Amino acid sequence: MLSCSKTAIRLSRQSALAIKPRQFTPTLSQLLLMRAASTKSAAMLKDQGLLRQQALINGKWVDAADGSTFQINNPATGEELGSAPEMGLVETKEAIAAASEAFKTWSKTTAKERHDLLKKLYDAMVANMEDLALIITLENGKSKADAKGEGVYAASFIEWFAEEATRTYGDTIPSPAQGIRNVTIKQPIGVCSILTPWNFPSAMITRKVGPALAAGCTVVIKPPAETPFSSLAFAELAQRVGFPAGVINVVTTHKNIKEIGKEMCENKSVKKVSFTGSTGIAKLLASQASSTLKKMSIEAGGNAPFIVFDDADLDKAIEGAIIAKFRNSGQTCICSNRIYVQSGVYDEFAARLAERVDKFKVGNGLDEGTTHGPLIHSAAVDKVERHVKDAVERGASVLVGGKRLEGNFFAPTVLSDVPSDAQLTVEETFGPVAGLIKFETEDEVIKLANNTPYGLAGYVYSNDIGRSWRVSEGLEVGMVGANTGSLSTAYIPFGGVKESGYGREGGREGIAEYLTTKLISFGGL
Numbered sequence: 001m002l003s004c005s006k007t008a009i010r011l012s013r014q015s016a017l018a019i020k021p022r023q024f025t026p027t028l029s030q031l032l033l034m035r036a037a038s039t040k041s042a043a044m045l046k047d048q049g050l051l052r053q054q055a056l057i058n059g060k061w062v063d064a065a066d067g068s069t070f071q072i073n074n075p076a077t078g079e080e081l082g083s084a085p086e087m088g089l090v091e092t093k094e095a096i097a098a099a100s101e102a103f104k105t106w107s108k109t110t111a112k113e114r115h116d117l118l119k120k121l122y123d124a125m126v127a128n129m130e131d132l133a134l135i136i137t138l139e140n141g142k143s144k145a146d147a148k149g150e151g152v153y154a155a156s157f158i159e160w161f162a163e164e165a166t167r168t169y170g171d172t173i174p175s176p177a178q179g180i181r182n183v184t185i186k187q188p189i190g191v192c193s194i195l196t197p198w199n200f201p202s203a204m205i206t207r208k209v210g211p212a213l214a215a216g217c218t219v220v221i222k223p224p225a226e227t228p229f230s231s232l233a234f235a236e237l238a239q240r241v242g243f244p245a246g247v248i249n250v251v252t253t254h255k256n257i258k259e260i261g262k263e264m265c266e267n268k269s270v271k272k273v274s275f276t277g278s279t280g281i282a283k284l285l286a287s288q289a290s291s292t293l294k295k296m297s298i299e300a301g302g303n304a305p306f307i308v309f310d311d312a313d314l315d316k317a318i319e320g321a322i323i324a325k326f327r328n329s330g331q332t333c334i335c336s337n338r339i340y341v342q343s344g345v346y347d348e349f350a351a352r353l354a355e356r357v358d359k360f361k362v363g364n365g366l367d368e369g370t371t372h373g374p375l376i377h378s379a380a381v382d383k384v385e386r387h388v389k390d391a392v393e394r395g396a397s398v399l400v401g402g403k404r405l406e407g408n409f410f411a412p413t414v415l416s417d418v419p420s421d422a423q424l425t426v427e428e429t430f431g432p433v434a435g436l437i438k439f440e441t442e443d444e445v446i447k448l449a450n451n452t453p454y455g456l457a458g459y460v461y462s463n464d465i466g467r468s469w470r471v472s473e474g475l476e477v478g479m480v481g482a483n484t485g486s487l488s489t490a491y492i493p494f495g496g497v498k499e500s501g502y503g504r505e506g507g508r509e510g511i512a513e514y515l516t517t518k519l520i521s522f523g524g525l
Ligand SMILES: NC(=O)c1ccc[n+]([C@@H]2O[C@H](COP(=O)([O-])OP(=O)(O)OC[C@H]3O[C@@H](n4cnc5c(N)ncnc54)[C@H](O)[C@@H]3O)[C@@H](O)[C@H]2O)c1
Pocket: 195, 196, 197, 198, 199, 222, 223, 224, 225, 257, 258, 260, 261, 262, 276, 277, 278, 279, 281, 282, 284, 285, 299, 300, 301, 302, 332, 333, 383, 428, 429, 430
């Protein structure tokens, strides 16, 4: 067997040595290099060392070659939180080269070694959860409860994929010919480019990096310019628990995003690209990655229908709509974007949803009692405002909210009688606006729900099990919540169809995205 060869044993020993956990005892010079948290809010961190303001390449915390940086601000207050290096092509190539070199040994570690190290990383995330959640709130704006939820969710991917690392089984395949035995083995695909959005600054990193590391791949992460600190804190913890140099690299940028993104998709040493973000950027990256036929996973925009039938439990449907629509102030790819309510319960559902939304407490995510934070930036508020104005001009009524507040805030909104050609119905709004649309029949609502190029998630509320089943099968989406507004866990295959992308993250399928299947056909038996 391969694992019994002398070479494999030697490599396995080398790598076992390489991943010996390190204690975090910074030297004086390291301490001086570690920039202090520049604001009052960031100074609230128990462990200031988690607020890294440098990028990580080949196990070293580094600045941009030309020393330039960009600022990161709290979207709730505008307060400057700190800065990150404004890197470019040179640093990106360096990071890919480091990941390539590290792949030679990391890919030869045993599944158990990778499991143990990932488990240590999970433990470190749990031990530092308060700080990790604080960083999420500071850079993204979401409420403390949402941030804690995200932190736990982020860590759960590391735990889940630590376990999945040990289950990358191959097959033995009966041969049609005499004297032949066929087996398959799973091997890590290679260096992976990880490009993530700002709406889940931590969980979108771990949902991709967890399975990549578990599979034996190495990664170059490019976090979003709005929220780089969560990925840097994650990388810091990975360093502390002993991930070898070059296995995890983080390159930060604000203005050089196009050239860095292109390099990460076109560089020949990269074998896989994983992206979460808008459909427009997903298409651009897919075309770049196609130049070398790289494997890709894409989790792009959605336009989720949320369907409530007359026979639904309205209490549960309203609860579900609040979660599915307003989580993270509506900035979630699986947020319901169109709420279809059958005519018999339409008025009651609308009135009760509006009453609940009116009670939301909008504010700084750090403040006690805040249920909903700001949007990520003013461009996001502009988009939401545009969608609401357009819907109202086309005949929708504002039941609650409907207006821009100060700064990056938009009042949580419920609109009724939204027409099917409104921007709100056609495009992903990515904000705290619930648009209600009345329907009469099951066939009609399935047609309306599928009338979109997107297909990420959908929701159906009905107490008729047959109807729930029929509608779930009929929706052109990758995920359905039937009588639940909450889908997201590390245990499920997360992903879409149509222009919402391809590939699955999480669940059993998640690690397969980072593995290749190799056939070994033994002849002459
Ligand atoms: N599916 C999601 O989770 C998700 C996340 C963010 C945004 N969106 C959608 O996109 C809309 C616009 O938001 P946005 O402008 O932040 O989205 P975007 O697609 O422009 O950005 C998403 C991420 O992609 C990266 N990116 C952007 N241009 C790139 C390039 N040329 N090469 C490589 N990476 C690049 C950025 O780091 C960014 O964080 C939102 O309103 C929403 O509809 C969806």
